[in-house]
Amino acid sequence: MNLSVYSEIGKLEKILLHRPGKELENLSPHYLSDLLFDDIPFLYKAQEEHDYFANVLRENGVEVLYLTELLTETLNDLDLKEKFVKEFLQFSEIYNSFIYALLKDYLFSLDTKEMVDTIISGIRSDELEINRNIFSLRVRRADIELPFFLPPMPNLYFQRDPVAILGKGACVNRMKTSARRREVMLMEYVIKYNTKFEGTPLYYEKDYPYPIEGGDILVLSEKVLAVGISQRTSPEAVEILAKKFLKENKDTFEKIIAFIIPDNRAYMHLDTIFTMVDYDKFLVHANLKEDIDTFIITKSKEGFDFYEEEESLENILKKHLNLDHVEIIKCGNADIIASHREQWNDGSNSLAIEPGKVITYDRNYITNRELEKSGIEVLTIPSSELSRGRGGPRCASMPLIRRRYS
Numbered sequence: 001m002n003l004s005v006y007s008e009i010g011k012l013e014k015i016l017l018h019r020p021g022k023e024l025e026n027l028s029p030h031y032l033s034d035l036l037f038d039d040i041p042f043l044y045k046a047q048e049e050h051d052y053f054a055n056v057l058r059e060n061g062v063e064v065l066y067l068t069e070l071l072t073e074t075l076n077d078l079d080l081k082e083k084f085v086k087e088f089l090q091f092s093e094i095y096n097s098f099i100y101a102l103l104k105d106y107l108f109s110l111d112t113k114e115m116v117d118t119i120i121s122g123i124r125s126d127e128l129e130i131n132r133n134i135f136s137l138r139v140r141r142a143d144i145e146l147p148f149f150l151p152p153m154p155n156l157y158f159q160r161d162p163v164a165i166l167g168k169g170a171c172v173n174r175m176k177t178s179a180r181r182r183e184v185m186l187m188e189y190v191i192k193y194n195t196k197f198e199g200t201p202l203y204y205e206k207d208y209p210y211p212i213e214g215g216d217i218l219v220l221s222e223k224v225l226a227v228g229i230s231q232r233t234s235p236e237a238v239e240i241l242a243k244k245f246l247k248e249n250k251d252t253f254e255k256i257i258a259f260i261i262p263d264n265r266a267y268m269h270l271d272t273i274f275t276m277v278d279y280d281k282f283l284v285h286a287n288l289k290e291d292i293d294t295f296i297i298t299k300s301k302e303g304f305d306f307y308e309e310e311e312s313l314e315n316i317l318k319k320h321l322n323l324d325h326v327e328i329i330k331c332g333n334a335d336i337i338a339s340h341r342e343q344w345n346d347g348s349n350s351l352a353i354e355p356g357k358v359i360t361y362d363r364n365y366i367t368n369r370e371l372e373k374s375g376i377e378v379l380t381i382p383s384s385e386l387s388r389g390r391g392g393p394r395c396a397s398m399p400l401i402r403r404r405y406s
């Protein structure tokens with residue numbers, strides 16, 4: 001497949017999704033916040049909402065690919081399946097050799113599709129037949145209080161974050177929290193071993209020590225990338241990305257705009273406070289400070305030039321995207337309460353499917369009205385359950401191909 005993502009808004013042709021499954025039913029109040037949820041979605045409604053999202057995409061000419069199908073197809077080779085299971089268990093930090101063997105045998109006994117679904121939903125201790133006479137305090141403790149031998153991955157429907165597609169390549173991210181770190185391996189295997197993705201250049205690898213997440217990376221144009229240095233993305237990761245992506249890469253990109261954004265859950269990634277909706281229109285959190293701290297990174301003969309850009313967001317966008325005029329649309333119409341409420345429910349997290357046409361959550365109706373006033377066509381999707389995971393239509397999707405424009 002010729003991956004091709006050179007903008008945030010070019011006509012969307014192919015997109016990657018994960019339909020939420022049983023992993024959401026493995027959320028419990030005891031460890032909700034460790035798994036980065038604020039509430040427990042009702043799975044069947046969440047799936048209905050997700051199917052609605054996928055249908056809106058299809059009705060607009062977008063081909064929807066599902067991660068689990070791509071991975072199942074990839075792992076149909078037995079040797080690769082074995083390699084994957086072993087690496088997945090190691091990456092899950094299963095060091096207890098008894099549990100490791102138990103999980104490995106169990107996963108091998110499943111057909112590939114079931115195996116893929118199972119590693120996502122997690123494996124509870126009571127799902128396995130275990131000989132209780134074996135000396136294992138870990139097993140006994142699990143009977144009492146710890147239900148999982150393999151924890152679930154409830155955040156997987158936020159496909160934006162684990163692997164980011166940039167230009168014709170991919171960033172296989174190191175996620176900040178252990179709750180999400182393993183998600184990356186699913187698409188990593190597809191990219192590295194599915195023949196459809198052969199030859200995809202990689203700009204980051206999950207074993208690098210510094211965290212970076214896809215919600216912090218925006219492709220503003222075929223020359224300019226925006227990156228958030230945030231709660232989830234470290235400055236060192238951006239340095240590595242700059243080197244691999246700008247310097248060693250033969251693609252069209254020339255510049256990275258790095259925004260320093262506050263370390264706070266509501267602002268978690270750049271795309272929770274800033275998304276692009278048209279050539280010259282941007283949707284932002286009303287409370288984003290005008291003079292956001294910004295660094296511009298460009299390549300030079302010796303290495304990099306970088307400097308602090310002391311301009312307003314509007315001027316920065318005008319200057320670096322070569323625009324005469326930029327319109328900033330404010331989430332919640334900057335109302336003192338609505339702006340926070342709607343941003344919390346991902347009002348600023350729109351997914352453009354072509355210039356000036358976006359998908360957003362229906363619950364953020366004040367923001368949606370503002371977008372329409374600015375001439376943006378807004379397609380809304382139901383959002384009572386999906387929003388409980390703190391991510392919107394952009395977070396919940398990863399474009400693979402967008403039509404280019406110049």
Ligand SMILES: NC(=[NH2+])NCCC[C@H](N)C(=O)O
Pocket residue numbers: 035036037155158160161180214215216268269271272389390391392394395
């Ligand atoms: N690109 C995004 N804004 N992703 C939102 C991810 C939400 C997820 N619960 C997390 O905390 O990681």
